[in-house]
Amino acid sequence: MRLFLSGARTQFWLMGRQPDDLLTLCTIPFTVVMLLSIVMHAARPDLVANAFLAPTLIGLWGFSTGLAAEVLVGERWNATLQLGMAAPGAVHPVYLGRISAVMVLGVVPLGETWLLGKLLFGVTPPVHHPWVFWAAMAASVFAMTGTSLLLAASMLLSKQAHHYLNFLSFPIYLLSGVMVPVQYLPEFLQPLSHVIFLSSSADLMRDSMAAGPVSGTGWRLLAIVGLGVAALVGGRVLVALALRRAREVGTVTYA
Amino acid sequence: MNHRGVTVSVHVRNLTRTYRKGKGWRPKGEEVTALDGLTLDVPTNEVHGLLGPNGAGKTTLCKILSTILLPTSGTAEVLGHDVVAETDKVRPHIGIVFGGERGLYGKLTARQTLRYWAALYKLPDARAEVRAGELLGRLGLADKADDLVETYSRGMKQRVHLARGLIGDPKLILFDEPTTGMDPVAARDFRKLIAELRDEGRTILITTHDMDEAEEVCDRVTLIDKGRVLATESPRGLAEMSGLHRWVEAETALDVTGIPGVVDTETRNGLLRVKTTDDRSARAVLDFLLDNGVRSVHAVPPRLEDVYLDLIGRRGMEI
Ligand SMILES: Nc1ncnc2c1ncn2[C@@H]1O[C@H](COP(=O)(O)OP(=O)(O)O)[C@@H](O)[C@H]1O
Ligand SMILES: [Mg+2]
Numbered sequence: 114m115r116l117f118l119s120g121a122r123t124q125f126w127l128m129g130r131q132p133d134d135l136l137t138l139c140t141i142p143f144t145v146v147m148l149l150s151i152v153m154h155a156a157r158p159d160l161v162a163n164a165f166l167a168p169t170l171i172g173l174w175g176f177s178t179g180l181a182a183e184v185l186v187g188e189r190w191n192a193t194l195q196l197g198m199a200a201p202g203a204v205h206p207v208y209l210g211r212i213s214a215v216m217v218l219g220v221v222p223l224g225e226t227w228l229l230g231k232l233l234f235g236v237t238p239p240v241h242h243p244w245v246f247w248a249a250m251a252a253s254v255f256a257m258t259g260t261s262l263l264l265a266a267s268m269l270l271s272k273q274a275h276h277y278l279n280f281l282s283f284p285i286y287l288l289s290g291v292m293v294p295v296q297y298l299p300e301f302l303q304p305l306s307h308v309i310f311l312s313s314s315a316d317l318m319r320d321s322m323a324a325g326p327v328s329g330t331g332w333r334l335l336a337i338v339g340l341g342v343a344a345l346v347g348g349r350v351l352v353a354l355a356l357r358r359a360r361e362v363g364t365v366t367y368a
Numbered sequence: 369m370n371h372r373g374v375t376v377s378v379h380v381r382n383l384t385r386t387y388r389k390g391k392g393w394r395p396k397g398e399e400v401t402a403l404d405g406l407t408l409d410v411p412t413n414e415v416h417g418l419l420g421p422n423g424a425g426k427t428t429l430c431k432i433l434s435t436i437l438l439p440t441s442g443t444a445e446v447l448g449h450d451v452v453a454e455t456d457k458v459r460p461h462i463g464i465v466f467g468g469e470r471g472l473y474g475k476l477t478a479r480q481t482l483r484y485w486a487a488l489y490k491l492p493d494a495r496a497e498v499r500a501g502e503l504l505g506r507l508g509l510a511d512k513a514d515d516l517v518e519t520y521s522r523g524m525k526q527r528v529h530l531a532r533g534l535i536g537d538p539k540l541i542l543f544d545e546p547t548t549g550m551d552p553v554a555a556r557d558f559r560k561l562i563a564e565l566r567d568e569g570r571t572i573l574i575t576t577h578d579m580d581e582a583e584e585v586c587d588r589v590t591l592i593d594k595g596r597v598l599a600t601e602s603p604r605g606l607a608e609m610s611g612l613h614r615w616v617e618a619e620t621a622l623d624v625t626g627i628p629g630v631v632d633t634e635t636r637n638g639l640l641r642v643k644t645t646d647d648r649s650a651r652a653v654l655d656f657l658l659d660n661g662v663r664s665v666h667a668v669p670p671r672l673e674d675v676y677l678d679l680i681g682r683r684g685m686e687i
Pocket of ligand 1: 387388400421424429
């Protein structure tokens with residue numbers, strides 16, 4: 114736990130001085146303006162919730178892929194990875210702490226989206242079940258943290274992972290239903306979206322904003338957290354594998 | 369303890385490490401041998417120099433000893449613990465300082481850097497703060513401790529590296545080319561630091577290209593080439609053992625080439641250096657020069673650099 118906290122604290126120190134790390138936040142207004150313009154112009158108040166959710170979750174994903182997933186390759190590039198391996202403390206809690214610190218900031222796009230909606234369009238969506246909404250957001254941040262660890266470790270293991278990730282972002286936005294609810298997608302694509310926790314997050318958050326009752330909240334939260342735990346465990350295993358391989362092959366310093 | 373009852377901090381037997389070139393999960397390319405059956409003992413509290421040309425395997429050895437890299441075969445023990453099987457017993461007691469610009473976080477201050485590493489060296493928070501303060505003071509970083517490392521001069525960054533390496537109060541310190549790129553003042557301070565660290569009872573293994581430095585700070589040096597040990601001796605012992613030529617140095621422009629036993633002469637900044645085959649011919653040159661009224665004359669035993677060049681050849685001096 115101390116190592117985890119030390120990692121988190123260090124990441125906050127680092128981010129505080131690297132404003133370009135927070136570039137993700139600058140892309141949010143574009144998505145907000147684009148989506149809200151369409152929704153408002155088409156006079157579809159029923160889609161306002163979607164227009165707010167999309168930038169929020171895309172922002173979360175952006176922090177994960179743009180910043181958190183880069184932590185480990187950054188460490189290797191900086192030659193601090195090998196110094197960490199030689200230290201008696203375990204490095205994975207430290208790195209998980211650093212990734213978590215990034216993901217805590219993943220909540221910022223939510224506030225930003227709401228603020229921009231209010232300032233530019235004079236609307237904010239009603240949230241009829243605030244507790245469910247926040248619980249779903251928290252579960253999503255957690256799951257995204259696990260996913261980030263998994264992504265970070267994959268990038269350490271494979272140079273290609275980087276390219277795939279850039280390429281994957283759009284399909285993921287689509288399949289996870291952060292832009293358009295999954296049931297609007299072509300039918301053959303819908304099963305794919307179940308393995309992506311973001312789709313559960315987006316559905317639950319959308320429901321929590323709607324007026325009607327939310328069904329199966331507990332299970333649905335559990336599903337998100339469960340997928341997060343799976344990613345966390347997978348990430349932990351991959352980190353161990355990556356470090357082990359680095360010790361064998363001798364490529365700790367560079368790819 | 370070894371059989372003679374001397375504690376050894378580093379005990380290496382037949383250590384071999386090969387790399388494979390190429391990419392991918394299991395590189396399939398050509399095999400490169402970095403260490404080729406290397407055997408070495410470093411007694412506790414010794415300052416031991418590792419000298420050898422680029423690619424000799426020095427860094428590879430440091431990495432294996434610091435548990436960053438696995439050996440291909442052979443064994444290495446640090447403070448009596450195997451570096452492969454007992455990493456948890458080895459890691460708390462070693463400090464590493466690898467040369468070069470990397471290995472620091474430019475966006476952290478020196479104090480934050482030390483706090484970060486203190487956690488990884490399992491120091492409790494209160495202890496970490498004290499220790500960081502001590503090290504910053506000791507390395508002359510106290511004034512700038514709360515400035516970002518990226519604003520530091522090269523020499524100061526080097527000192528952050530050193531402080532980081534000492535954070536865990538290591539019994540064995542591995543320095544891999546620590547003085548590369550240091551200015552002369554910093555290099556002198558570094559030599560002082562090495563002496564202090566030895567006085568504190570630590571064992572030091574240091575790789576360097578700087579023969580004068582090795583001669584000055586090392587109790588013993590090991591010359592390695594192509595992953596093998598060529599010799600391990602005190603710098604002086606190595607020179608005497610080498611059976612190398614004696615040199616005579618004098619401030620003169622006289623010609624001594626005719627004297628029997630003179631192999632070669634060179635003049636640098638008005639200083640004549642005469643290479644002779646043995647003590648007798650060195651004596652003859654000395655007498656000749658003194659007879660001709662030359663005042664500042666002396667015979668010098670071979671320097672470590674000469675021994676190095678003799679054993680490894682000129683290519684070793686390219687950095
Ligand atoms: N990660 C690596 N992959 C492949 N070859 C390597 C790697 N690291 C070192 N080598 C090779 O191993 C040999 C020894 O290198 P090194 O230990 O760095 O020597 P030194 O530190 O004495 O210059 C060199 O031939 C070098 O090219
Ligand atoms: Mg080297």
